[in-house]
Amino acid sequence: MYICICHAVTEKDIQKAVGKGASSVARLSELTLLGTQCGCCTEHANQVLNQCASKS
Structure with a gap:
């Protein structure tokens, strides 16, 4: 899912970050x-970000 449309940042991009x-x-x-x-x-x-952090 796209989170930032302006820069095409997806949920997976956030997970990688x-x-x-x-x-x-x-x-x-x-x-x-x-x-x-x-x-x-x-x-x-x-x-x-908080969801990803809680899974780690």
Whole structure:
């Protein structure tokens, strides 16, 4: 599922970023550009990030 339409960031991209040590939306933004255009995705991205972190 796409989380950030502006930069075509998917849930799998977030999972990969978490695997590389991302633990915040700011770090996800650095790795994927998520939320750097319109910012509408950051809340949902944070939810996905928390889900991924809880599975680890």
